[in-house]
Amino acid sequence: MPCVHSSPLAKKHSAPVVSPAFAFYVLSWAASIALPFFLGYATHNFWAKDGTYLETPKVLFSHEMLLMVEGSDAGAFCWC
Numbered sequence: 001m002p003c004v005h006s007s008p009l010a011k012k013h014s015a016p017v018v019s020p021a022f023a024f025y026v027l028s029w030a031a032s033i034a035l036p037f038f039l040g041y042a043t044h045n046f047w048a049k050d051g052t053y054l055e056t057p058k059v060l061f062s063h064e065m066l067l068m069v070e071g072s073d074a075g076a077f078c079w080c
Contacts (some may be wrong), residue, residue, distance in 0.1 A: 048062060
């Protein structure tokens with residue numbers, strides 16, 4: 001027998017607004033928005049005030065020296 005007309009079966013599921021599932025949905029949504037702000041505020045790193053820091057270079061004495069000799073002519077010099 002050929003099919004002349006068909007319509008899909010559509011079901012709509014609904015739950016009352018006052019339910020544990022809806023309460024969990026609202027609380028998890030609110031926590032995902034509010035928790036990062038509270039964590040940032042509590043750690044005092046919400047906005048960086050300045051980003052300066054000091055570095056100390058590691059310098060080792062290698063028992064070498066650099067000698068530069070300049071002559072009386074302009075631009076005449078020697079590296080040794």
